[in-house]
Amino acid sequence: MKLIIAAIKPFKLEEVREALTSMGVRGMMVTEIKGFGSQSGHTEIYRGAEYAVNFVPKVKLELVVPASMADQVVETIAATAKTGKIGDGKIFVLDVGQAVRVRTGETNEDAL
Amino acid sequence: MKRFTQSGPMATGLAAAALTALPTLAFAQDAAPGFDEIGPYIMTTLLFCMAGFLVFFMAAGFAMLEGGLVRSKNVTMQMTKNIGLYSIAAIMYWLIGFNTMYPGDFNGFFAIGGQTVLDPVGVAAAAAALDYAPVGSDFFFQPVFVAATASIVSGALAERIHISPFLIFVFVLTGVMYPISGSWQWGGGWLSEMGFSDFAGSTVVHSVGGWAALAGAIVLGPRIGKYGKDGKVHPIPGSNLALATLGTFILWLGWFGFNGGSQLAMGTVGDVSDVSRIFANTNMAAAAGAVTALILTQAVYGKPDLTMVLNGALAGLVSITAEPLAPTLFGALWIGAIGGVIVVFTVPMLDKFKIDDVVGAIPVHLFAGIWGTIAVVFYNSDASLGTQLTGIVAYGVFTFVASLVVWFILKAVMGIRVGEEEEINGLDMSELGMEAYPEFSKG
Numbered sequence: 001m002k003l004i005i006a007a008i009k010p011f012k013l014e015e016v017r018e019a020l021t022s023m024g025v026r027g028m029m030v031t032e033i034k035g036f037g038s039q040s041g042h043t044e045i046y047r048g049a050e051y052a053v054n055f056v057p058k059v060k061l062e063l064v065v066p067a068s069m070a071d072q073v074v075e076t077i078a079a080t081a082k083t084g085k086i087g088d089g090k091i092f093v094l095d096v097g098q099a100v101r102v103r104t105g106e107t108n109e110d111a112l
Numbered sequence: 113m114k115r116f117t118q119s120g121p122m123a124t125g126l127a128a129a130a131l132t133a134l135p136t137l138a139f140a141q142d143a144a145p146g147f148d149e150i151g152p153y154i155m156t157t158l159l160f161c162m163a164g165f166l167v168f169f170m171a172a173g174f175a176m177l178e179g180g181l182v183r184s185k186n187v188t189m190q191m192t193k194n195i196g197l198y199s200i201a202a203i204m205y206w207l208i209g210f211n212t213m214y215p216g217d218f219n220g221f222f223a224i225g226g227q228t229v230l231d232p233v234g235v236a237a238a239a240a241a242l243d244y245a246p247v248g249s250d251f252f253f254q255p256v257f258v259a260a261t262a263s264i265v266s267g268a269l270a271e272r273i274h275i276s277p278f279l280i281f282v283f284v285l286t287g288v289m290y291p292i293s294g295s296w297q298w299g300g301g302w303l304s305e306m307g308f309s310d311f312a313g314s315t316v317v318h319s320v321g322g323w324a325a326l327a328g329a330i331v332l333g334p335r336i337g338k339y340g341k342d343g344k345v346h347p348i349p350g351s352n353l354a355l356a357t358l359g360t361f362i363l364w365l366g367w368f369g370f371n372g373g374s375q376l377a378m379g380t381v382g383d384v385s386d387v388s389r390i391f392a393n394t395n396m397a398a399a400a401g402a403v404t405a406l407i408l409t410q411a412v413y414g415k416p417d418l419t420m421v422l423n424g425a426l427a428g429l430v431s432i433t434a435e436p437l438a439p440t441l442f443g444a445l446w447i448g449a450i451g452g453v454i455v456v457f458t459v460p461m462l463d464k465f466k467i468d469d470v471v472g473a474i475p476v477h478l479f480a481g482i483w484g485t486i487a488v489v490f491y492n493s494d495a496s497l498g499t500q501l502t503g504i505v506a507y508g509v510f511t512f513v514a515s516l517v518v519w520f521i522l523k524a525v526m527g528i529r530v531g532e533e534e535e536i537n538g539l540d541m542s543e544l545g546m547e548a549y550p551e552f553s554k555g
Contacts, residue, residue, distance in 0.1 A: 045413045046347035047420060047472070048460030 001096040001109065002070040006061045007035060008081040008089040013059050019080045020063070023072060026112070028063040039087035056087060064096055066109050145237050152379020153242045159387065160249035163373025167256035170366030171198045174263040177359030178270060179548075181350035181419065181471045185538025186271045187548035193275065197262040197282045204287035205255035212291035213254070213299050220302035222292055253373055257317050258286045260370070264321030267471035269328045271348075272335050272535050275543050277522040284518050285324055293320060293510055297503070308503035309495040312374035314434035314484035315503055320511045322478025325469070327515035332528055334468030336535050345463045348470075353418055360422040364398050367429045371436040390436045394429065397436075397448025401428020404452030412456065420456055423472040427451035427480035434484040438491040447487045451480040 008016060013030065020028065034055035041054035065073055074091055082088050101111040175194035179187050201209075211225020231246045232239075240246065262282045269278065294316050296303040310316050337346055350356060371394045377383040405424025409417040428448030432439070439447060458475040467474070485504050488495045522528050529535075534542035541547065 045415070045417070046349050047417060048413070049345035049347045049463060051347045051349075 001064055001099055001112065002067050003062065003064050003094040003096045004070065004073055004077070004091065005094070006077050006081070006089060006091040007033065007058045008061065008077070009083065009087060010057055010059045012081045012083075013061075016061065016077055016080045019076050020073065023076055024069065025063060025065060025073060028061050031060045031062075033058050033060045037087070037090065058087075058089060064099060064112060066112060150237050150240075150242060152377070153240060153245060155379040155384070156245045156377050157249040159373055159375070159378035160245055160253040163369035164249070164253040164256060166366045166369025167253070167260070167373065168366075170256070170260055170363050170370070171195075171263065173359045173362030173364075173366055174260070174267065175359065176355045176362060177422070178263075178267045178471055180352040180354065180356030180359060181267075182270045183348065183538070184351040184549050185540050185547075187351060187540065188544050188546050189275065189539035190266070190270055191548070192544060193266045193270075193278060194263060196275075196279055197266055197286075198259045200279060200282050201259040201262050201286040202255045204283060205258055205291075206251070208287055209258060209291040210251055210254060212288075213294040215295060215299060218295070218299070218301070220300075220305065221296065223295065225291075257313060257370070258290050261290055261317050261321040261324070262286055264318070264473045264477045265325045265328055268325035268469045268473040269332055270470040271539065272529055273328075273332055274526075274528055274530055275539075277526055277528040280522060281324075281328070281515075281518055285515075289324070289511060289514050290320060293507055296506070303499075303503050303506065306502065307494065307496065307499045309488050309492055309500065310434045310485060310503065311436055311488075312371045312433045314430055314481045315507050318430045318433065318477040319481035319485070319504070319507055322474050322476075322481055323508055323511035324515040325473050326467070326478060327512050328519050329467050329469055329474070331516065331519040331523060334466055335470075336532060338468050339463070339466050345460075350419065356419065356422055360425055363426060364395075364429065367394055367398070367433075371433055375437070386437055392441060393436045393439055393444035394432055396441050396444040397428040397432035397451070398425045399428070400445040400448035401425050401431065401452035401455070404428075404449040405456050408453065408456040419472070420459065423455045423459065423476050424452035426476045427455040430477055430480040431484040431487060433481075435488040435492050435495075438488075440491075443491050447484070447490075450483060450487075454479050454483055 006016075010032070017028070035058050036055055039056055041052050041056075043050050043052050045051075061077070063073065070093055074093060077091055099108050099111040100106070171194065175191055178190045178194065182190050206228050208225055208227070210228045212223060213225070215223035215225050228247065228251050230248045230251065235246065244250075262285055265281070265285065266278070295301045297308055297310055297316050298304070335348065338348060340346060368391050372387045372390045375383060375387050375390060378387055402421050402425035405420045405427075406416045409415070409420045428451040431447050431451030431454075432444050436444070455472065455475045458479050459469075459472050462469050462474060469475070482504055485500050486497065488500060489497050519528065530539060530542060
C-alpha cells in the first residue's frame with residue numbers, strides 16, 4: 001500500500017476529487033494548510049505598517065491506495081491540479097506498513 | 113445640546129407656573145388638552161425614546177467593530193467587556209450619574225447627585241413637565257451616551273487588559289468622571305455659561321473617551337510583539353473584517369439618534385425640521401470621512417485599507433457631532449472629510465510613539481473630537497475659537513489626569529495587564545475560559 005500526499009491549489013480540489021473518484025479511488029482526507037515553496041512571500045500594509053505574508057493557502061490531500069494503483073493516482077493528480085503557473089504544488093509517495101477498517105476489522109488491502 | 117433645567121421638582125415648578133398662565137378651560141375636567149398643550153411634550157418624548165434606542169444600538173456597533181479588529185483568541189473577552197461596560201454605565205447613571213450631570217442649580221463645577229426617580233405611572237398632563245419631557249425619556253436617552261464613552265476605552269485597550277480593573281475603571285468613568293465633566297456643559301455649568309458649544313458631544317463624550325483611552329494605553333503598554341526593538345511596527349490584523357464593517361454601519365445608524373436626539377425637542381416645525389437637518393449632515397460627514405480615507409490610503413499605501421475607511425467614516429461622524437445642525441451639507445462634507453484625513457495620518461503617528469491602540473479609538477474619538485469642537489466656529493456664530501479651545505483643554509486636563517490617576521492606582525493595587533503567557537494564549541482562555549470560535553480557533 002502507498003500513502004500519497006499532495007499539496008495543491010485550493011480551487012483545484014473539486015476537479016482532482018472528481019478525477020480520482022472516477023478512476024476508482026474510494027476515499028481521501030483533505031486538510032487546509034498554508035505553505036511556501038518557490039512561490040515566495042510578499043509584503044502587505046495594515047494600518048500604515050508593513051508586514052510579510054510568507055505562507056500561501058493550499059489544500060493537502062492524503063490517500064492510501066493499493067501499490068498497483070499508486071502511479072496512476074499520482075499521474076491523475078498531477079494532470080488535473082496543474083495550471084502551469086508557480087505554486088501548483090507537490091506530490092509525495094510513501095510506503096504504508098498497515099491499514100485497518102474500523103467498522104469491520106478488515107486489514108491491509110481489504111481495508112482500503 | 114444645551115440643557116440648564118432638569119426634570120423633577122424644578123421643571124414641575126415651571127410647569128405649574130405655565131399652567132396658571134394658560135386659560136383655565138384648557139385643563140377643565142371635561143375637555144381633553146389640545147395638541148398645543150401636550151403635543152410638544154409628546155413629540156419630544158418620542159424623539160428621546162427613538163433616538164435613545166438608536167444610540168443604544170451603538171453598543172452592538174462597538175461590540176462588532178472591536179470584535180472584528182481583535183484576534184480570534186480575544187473575541188469573547190471583547191464581547192464581555194462591551195456588554196459589561198454598557199450595563200455598568202446604565203446602573204451607575206441611575207445611581208449617581210444622571211443627577212450629578214444635571215444637578216439643576218449648582219456651583220458650576222461639581223455636585224454629587226442622588227438616585228434618579230422616574231415620573232409616577234400614568235402621570236397626568238397637569239403634573240407633567242410639559243415644557244420638556246418625562247424624566248424617563250431624558251433618563252433613557254442619556255446613559256447610552258455614557259456607555260459610548262466607556263466603549264471607546266474598551267477598544268483601545270483590547271487584547272492585554274484584565275477584565276476586573278477595566279470594569280472598575282468603567283465604574284469610575286461612568287459614575288464620577290463623565291457626569292462631573294458633563295455637568296460643566298450640558299448640566300449648565302461653567303463652560304456653558306462661558307459659551308462653549310458642543311451640540312452632541314464631540315468633546316463631552318468622544319474626546320473624554322479618547323483621553324481616558326490614551327491614559328490607559330500609556331499606562332498599560334503595547335501588546336507583545338507589536339513593536340520591535342528597532343522601532344519596526346508589526347501589524348496584528350483583526351479576525352473578522354465583515355464584523356468590523358457591520359459594527360461601523362451600526363454605529364453610523366446609531367449616530368442619527370446620537371446627533372438627532374441632541375436637538376432635545378421635536379414639538380415645533382422648527383425643531384422637527386432641525387432634526388432632519390441633523391440627520392442629513394450627520395450622514396454626509398460620515399460619507400465624506402469614509403471616502404477621504406479610501407482615497408488617501410490608496411494614494412499613500414497603494415491600496416485602500418478597509419479598516420482605515422471604517423475609521424474614516426467614524427471620524428467624520430465624530431467631527432460633525434459638535435455642530436451637526438448649523439453647517440450646510442457642503443460644510444458637513446468638508447468637516448467630515450478632515451476627520452478622515454486626521455485618522456489616516458494619526459494612526460501611524462501613534463505607532464511612532466509606541467502607543468498601541470488596537471482599533472484606532474484615539475484618532476477617531478480624541479483627535480477628530482478636538483477637530484469637531486474647533487470646527488463649530490465655522491458655522492455657528494455664537495461660538496468663539498477661544499471658548500472652544502478652553503473647553504477642549506479643560507476636558508482634556510481633567511479627564512487625562514483623572515484617568516491616569518485611576519489607572520495607576522489600579523495598576524498598583526491589582527495589576528491591570530495579564531501575564532505574558534496569558535496574552536500569548538489569548539484572554540478568552542486565560543480570563544474567561546471560553547473560546548469565541550471553539551471549532552475554528554487556532555488557539
